[in-house]
Every structure is written in structure tokens, then in C-alpha cells.
Amino acid sequence: MAEVTAMAPSREVEEKNVNKTVKNVATVVCTGFFLFLSLILVYPLFCGLIASFRPGRELIRRGLALNLDPSEISLNNYLYLFSNNADSKKYWMWFKNSMVLTLVTVFLTLIVCYFVSYGVTMYKTKLGSVIYILVIATMMVPFEILMMPLYQEMIDIKLVDTMGGVILPGLCAASTIFFFHQYMISLPKDLLDAGRIDGANEYYIAVRIMMPICKPAFSAMAILCAMGSWNNMLWPLMVFRSASKFTLTIGLNTLLTPYGNNYDVLIAGSMLAIVPIMAVFLVFQRYIIDGITTGAVKG
Amino acid sequence: MKKKGSFLYSQKAAPFVFVLPFVITFIIFWVYPLISAFVMSTQNIGAVSREFIGFKNYAKLLKDNVFHQAVANSFEYMVLTCALLIPFPMLYAVLLDGKLVKGKGIWKALMYVPALTSVVISGTLFRLMFTEYRTGQMNVLLALIGLPAFKWLKVKWTSEIALLVLCCWRWTGVNTLYFMSGLKSIDKGLYEAGSIDGANKWQMFRYITIPLLKPTTIYVLTISIYAGLSMFLESFMLWAGNDSPKNIGLTIVGYLYKRGIQKNDMGYACAVGVVLLVLAMIINFTQLIINGQFKKEEK
Numbered sequence: 001m002a003e004v005t006a007m008a009p010s011r012e013v014e015e016k017n018v019n020k021t022v023k024n025v026a027t028v029v030c031t032g033f034f035l036f037l038s039l040i041l042v043y044p045l046f047c048g049l050i051a052s053f054r055p056g057r058e059l060i061r062r063g064l065a066l067n068l069d070p071s072e073i074s075l076n077n078y079l080y081l082f083s084n085n086a087d088s089k090k091y092w093m094w095f096k097n098s099m100v101l102t103l104v105t106v107f108l109t110l111i112v113c114y115f116v117s118y119g120v121t122m123y124k125t126k127l128g129s130v131i132y133i134l135v136i137a138t139m140m141v142p143f144e145i146l147m148m149p150l151y152q153e154m155i156d157i158k159l160v161d162t163m164g165g166v167i168l169p170g171l172c173a174a175s176t177i178f179f180f181h182q183y184m185i186s187l188p189k190d191l192l193d194a195g196r197i198d199g200a201n202e203y204y205i206a207v208r209i210m211m212p213i214c215k216p217a218f219s220a221m222a223i224l225c226a227m228g229s230w231n232n233m234l235w236p237l238m239v240f241r242s243a244s245k246f247t248l249t250i251g252l253n254t255l256l257t258p259y260g261n262n263y264d265v266l267i268a269g270s271m272l273a274i275v276p277i278m279a280v281f282l283v284f285q286r287y288i289i290d291g292i293t294t295g296a297v298k299g
Numbered sequence: 300m301k302k303k304g305s306f307l308y309s310q311k312a313a314p315f316v317f318v319l320p321f322v323i324t325f326i327i328f329w330v331y332p333l334i335s336a337f338v339m340s341t342q343n344i345g346a347v348s349r350e351f352i353g354f355k356n357y358a359k360l361l362k363d364n365v366f367h368q369a370v371a372n373s374f375e376y377m378v379l380t381c382a383l384l385i386p387f388p389m390l391y392a393v394l395l396d397g398k399l400v401k402g403k404g405i406w407k408a409l410m411y412v413p414a415l416t417s418v419v420i421s422g423t424l425f426r427l428m429f430t431e432y433r434t435g436q437m438n439v440l441l442a443l444i445g446l447p448a449f450k451w452l453k454v455k456w457t458s459e460i461a462l463l464v465l466c467c468w469r470w471t472g473v474n475t476l477y478f479m480s481g482l483k484s485i486d487k488g489l490y491e492a493g494s495i496d497g498a499n500k501w502q503m504f505r506y507i508t509i510p511l512l513k514p515t516t517i518y519v520l521t522i523s524i525y526a527g528l529s530m531f532l533e534s535f536m537l538w539a540g541n542d543s544p545k546n547i548g549l550t551i552v553g554y555l556y557k558r559g560i561q562k563n564d565m566g567y568a569c570a571v572g573v574v575l576l577v578l579a580m581i582i583n584f585t586q587l588i589i590n591g592q593f594k595k596e597e598k
Contacts (some may be wrong), residue, residue: 023399030399037391038409041468044424045416047436051427063435064427112320119317123310131318138329142529142579144552145572148559149332149339169328172321202313231417234532238560252419256539270420277415285408 045274052077052271056263077268087265093244094251095273098230101247105167105229106222112171113221114214117180118206122192132181139174143235151238165239166232176221183217184210220287223280227288230277248273340570346563356570366571368546369554370578375459376550377527377582380466384474384523385516391471392478393508407479410472421469422536426452429461429537437461452538455547462548465533474519481515482508517590521583528579531556551575 047066051059053073081088120128120135150169151160159165187210195205211218233249240246246254252269255262281288306312343352360366391410395403413421428436429451438448451457485508493503509516531552535541538548541557549557551571559568587593 027399027401030394030397031401034391034395034400034402034406038406041410041413041472044421044428044468045412047428048420048424059427061432063430063432063438064424065434065436065439067434115317116321119314123314125314127314127318131321134325135321138325140580140583141329141333141576142525144529144531144555145336145576145579146329146332147552148555148565148568148572149335150328151559152335152339152565153328153332168324171328172324177321196310201308202310203308203316206313206317227415231415233418249417249419252423253536256423266423270423273420274416278412281411281415282408288411 048267049271052267056265056267059263059267077264078272080264081268081272087262090243090251091265091269094246094248097245098248098273099276101163101166101236102226102229104163105170106225108167109171109173109176109225110218110221113173113176114180114211114218115206116172117177117184118210120177121181121184122189122206122210135172135174135177138172139178147234147238154239160239161241161245162239163245166236169235173225176225179221180214180217183214187213216287219284223284223288226280227277336569336572336576339566340573342566344565349566352566356567357574359567360570360574365546365549366554369549369551370574372547372549373528373530373551376462376466376530377524379459379463380470380527381520381523383463383467384470385519387467388471388474388519389478389512389516391475392482393504395475395479396482407472407476410475412472413469414473416469418532418536421465422533423539425461425465425468426537426539429457452548453544455545458537458543458547461537462530462533465537466530474523477519478512478515481512485511513590517587517592520586520590524583524586525579528575528582551578 043066044064047064050067051064053075054067054077055072056077058067058072081091116131116135120131146169154160154165159168191209191213192205195209200209231249232247233253236247237250237253240250243254248269252266252273255266255269307316340356341351341353342349343355394400395406400406430438431448431450431453432438433442433448435451437451441447441449449457451461489507489511490503493507498506529552530550534543534548534550534553535556537543541549541553541561543549552575555568555571555575558564558571
């Protein structure tokens with residue numbers, strides 16, 4: 001041990017003298033690696049984007065690969081989607097349904113989850129810790145297991161084929177409650193007492209004092225929740241029956257018939273379906289990254 | 300605002316009111332379906348009638364070869380995704396956390412992009428890339444190294460590759476972000492102390508990073524086990540439906556969906572779900588015990 005510490009100063013000098021070029025080479029190699037990795041990860045979407053400017057029959061006949069051959073490249077698929085015909089009407093209906101479902105889901109989920117975690121976090125009661133354990137417990141059972149009985153239940157209480165049937169089971173999303181909890185736990189509780197002394201009641205404090213403070217948590221959760229809802233497929237696939245209620249994910253899935261010739265709509269529609277969520281991601285990127293990683297910090 | 304007299308507004312009642320929505324949805328959409336999953340699994344459920352048949356569904360499962368194959372497929376998928384989606388993202392996170400990579404923000408964002416796409420879109424893109432035609436992306440790659448075109452999605456081991464590539468494509472970025480947030484909580488002073496003691500980069504990774512990342516690793520492992528065992532939509536999309544040649548892509552949840560929705564045999568499907576729940580619990584608790592999660596005090 002003594003030897004090592006005695007050697008330390010000389011090591012430090014050595015380290016300072018590390019050849020700059022070696023470090024530069026390492027930087028180039030590592031950065032290059034991430035460039036390469038990112039390119040691979042973006043590549044399938046890029047192929048899809050290029051393919052969306054070609055006739056859909058190409059996809060059925062050839063499969064998907066990067067094909068930069070400029071012949072047959074046209075805006076036809078998109079023009080078709082934006083013109084007034086049966087397919088495009090259907091597509092925009094799905095789009096609208098997805099939008100509405102996402103907005104309603106985000107609004108309700110955030111409000112409910114905020115109040116639940118407020119009740120758990122802001123009051124030191126036994127009830128709070130029990131509820132917290134129950135929230136964690138719901139995380140320990142994969143949704144797929146509850147799927148069948150829940151579906152039966154939806155039929156029994158007549159919520160099948162309604163938006164409520166899709167939204168209600170996920171209303172108290174454990175991950176969202178958990179996130180709010182993590183955020184609120186660091187907030188000073190004195191604020192509550194200050195409010196009480198000023199004569200505010202509990203609900204006034206929760207809505208008018210604490211809610212504005214939790215705005216960053218709301219932003220992060222709104223985006224994550226929107227992404228989840230926009231891309232949600234399995235549960236809506238089971239609950240929605242009438243074609244007029246289909247969302248984008250289920251709708252696009254119906255185009256995947258073995259003899260379908262709707263690949264024009266499928267590929268262009270798929271690319272368009274990524275646009276809203278991509279836009280949200282690019283604008284709120286920082287929040288998203290904070291949001292998804294909160295759960296992992298504490299394990 | 301000043302309703303001091305009313306009980307509902309008191310500090311004692313407020314937390315109950317706040318958590319009430321959770322309690323209601325918890326009971327209706329979690330406890331009830333969970334219990335009815337067990338109840339339904341002991342029933343033979345027809346269109347109108349239900350009869351109690353004891354453990355006959357489970358006895359049937361024991362002899363059901365298709366179910367055994369589904370379990371084997373899911374299990375294999377889970378093990379392989381854990382093996383791929385923990386070490387590599389950890390390595391990427393360490394690299395992204397270091398000083399050698401430039402433009403970190405861009406890579407982080409690009410790596411997350413695949414997670415924005417819904418399974419319908421990513422599954423369709425990958426199905427078209429793994430097509431059996433010569434012109435599909437994977438066969439183009441094979442042609443580059445002089446191999447003939449291959450029927451990727453018709454052979455067990457190559458279809459497993461397709462599923463894994465799809466899974467890694469979607470989740471590598473997300474898991475990297477998890478590990479990066481775990482790395483943030485490691486005290487940088489430890490590395491300085493390590494380098495003073497003469498530890499090299501590998502030793503620091505092995506004896507500082509890995510042990511201190513353990514909470515994150517366990518978190519990622521736990522969710523990966525659940526996600527792996529309950530995978531369904533990826534295979535559903537890759538084969539454009541629930542039927543793959545010789546059931547090479549059938550998973551436990553796929554089988555549950557097939558029996559419950561496609562064949563309308565809810566009782567049997569619920570038995571599949573219960574087996575999945577038990578399997579998932581056993582595996583995860585074993586993992587958590589091995590990792591010493593129950594030894595130390597929580598929080």
C-alpha cells in the first residue's frame with residue numbers, strides 16, 4: 001500500500017504526459033463506434049422512409065432493403081393518403097382516434113396519478129405506505145396475464161368497444177405514480193404547513209400550490225404517457241371491435257392481409273404515424289430521458 | 300375555502316380521498332381480474348355456460364405439446380434478450396459516460412429513436428427485411444459474403460435471430476439510458492481513489508462500476524425477464540399473425556391469445572396465464588434472492 005502511494009506522484013506525471021495522439025485516436029474510435037451504432041439503429045427506419053416513396057407492390061415483391069434507385073420514386077403514396085378516397089379516409093380516422101385516445105389518456109392518467117402519489121407522499125400515514133407497496137405490487141404482474149379475465153370483465157360491464165374500456169384499466173399506471181412519488185419526495189413539506197397556516201384546505205394546497213411546483217414531472221410523464229398510448233396495441237386490439245374506433249396501430253395491422261394490396265397505404269401511413277411522436281420526442285427530449293430513467297435510479 | 304368543520308376537508312381524510320381512485324381501479328382492474336384468472340382457469344367456459352372442472356385445464360397443459368413449445372420459445376427468448384440487452388448497453392453507457400466520446404447528446408437521442416416506433420411499424424419493417432426474397436436486406440447481406448438467399452422466418456434458429464435483432468434494435472437505447480442514469484449516481488471520487496491506488500481501467504470497471512451499478516442492473520434484469528417471458532406482439536407482427544411455420548414463433552402469451560381470443564377457450568387461456576405468472580414470479584424471485592435483494596433493508 002505504502003509503495004503504491006509513494007509511486008502515485010510519478011504516475012500522475014506520466015499520465016499528464018500521455019501522448020495526445022493516442023488519446024485522439026481513442027476519441028475517434030469511440031465516437032466512430034457510436035456513429036456506426038446510431039446509423040445501424042436508424043437504418044431500418046431510413047429504409048422504410050425511402051420505401052414509402054415507392055409503390056407498395058415493390059415491398060411485397062422485393063422485401064425491404066436500402067434501394068436508392070431513383071426510378072419509381074414518387075410522392076404518389078403520400079398524395080394518395082392526402083387525397084379524398086376510401087383508404088385515406090380510413091387512415092385519417094385511425095389517426096384522429098389515436099390522437100383523441102392519446103390526449104384523453106394522458107390528461108386523465110396524469111391527473112389521477114398526481115393525486116394518488118400526492119396522497120401517498122405528502123402525508124405520513126400508514127395508508128400511504130400500504131398504497132405504495134400495492135403500487136409496486138401491480139408492477140410485479142405482467143399485464144398479459146390479466147388480459148383474458150380483464151377482457152371478460154369488460155364484456156360483463158359493457159365497456160368493450162369503448163374508449164373507457166381502453167383507458168380505465170391503465171388509469172393508475174404504476175410507473176407514473178412511482179415517478180411522481182420520486183419527484184415529490186424531494187419537495188419540502190413545509191410548503192403544506194405554510195398553506196395550512198394561511199387557511200388553505202388540503203385540496204387547495206394540492207391543486208394550487210403543489211401542482212405548479214410539479215410541472216417538470218408533469219411534462220416528463222405527459223410525454224412518456226403519450227408515447228405509450230400512441231403506440232399501445234395489444235389492449236386496444238382486444239377492446240375495440242368496430243372499425244370506426246380503430247386506432248393507428250390496430251388499423252395499420254388490418255392492412256397486413258396476405259393478399260392485401262394496401263402496402264401503399266401501409267408503408268406511407270406507418271412513416272406518417274411516427275411523425276407526431278418523433279416531433280414530441282425532438283422537442284422534449286431532455287424530459288423524456290429524465291423520465292424513463294427515474295425508475296432505475298432507486299431500483 | 301375555509302370549511303374547517305367539514306370532515307372531508309380535514310387533514311385526516313384528505314389522503315384517503317387522494318388515493319381513492321387508485322384503490323378503486325386497483326380493486327376493479329387488478330385484484331378482481333387476478334382472482335378471476337385463477338377462478339376461470341378451473342372452469343370450462345362456453346359461450347353461455349361455465350362449469351367448474353377443477354384442475355383439468357392444468358392437466359391438459361401438462362400434456363399439451365404446443366404449449367411446451369411456446370414455453371420453450373419464450374424462455375429461450377428471455378434468456379437471450381437478457382444476455383444481449385444487459386452487457387452491451389452497460390458497456391455503451393460506460394463509454395458514453397466517459398470522456399472519449401464526442402457528441403453524446405446526438406448518440407443518446409438517435410439510440411432512443413427505435414423505441415418511438417410502435418411494434419406494428421417496427422415489426423413490419425423487420426418482417427420485410429428478413430424476407431425470403433433475394434432482395435430483402437438480410438439476404439442482400441448474405442449475398443455480400445457469397446451465401447445464397449435464406450428463408451429467415453421459416454427456420455427456427457434464424458427466426459430467433461430475427462426476433463432478437465428486432466428486440467435489440469428497439470431496446471438497446473432505452474437500456475443504455477437506464478445504465479447511464481445509474482452511472483450518474485456513482486461517486487466520481489471512487490475512480491480517483493482507484494487510480495491513485497494504481498487500478499487500471501478494467502479493474503476500475505470490474506471493482507467499482509459493476510458493483511455500484513448493481514441496483515440498475517437488477518432493475519433492468521427484472522423488467523427484461525418480465526418483458527421476455529411475456530413477449531407476444533413482436534412475433535405477432537413478424538409473422539403477420541399468430542401463426543408461424545411449425546409454431547417456431549409462438550410464445551406463451553401468443554398461445555394464451557390464440558386459445559382465448561381466436562379459439563374462444565377462456566378457461567384454458569387463463570390456465571396458460573396462471574402458469575406464466577408462476578413462471579415469471581419463480582424466475583424473478585430466484586434472481587432477486589441470488590442477487591441478495593431480500594437480505595438488506597429496503598429503503
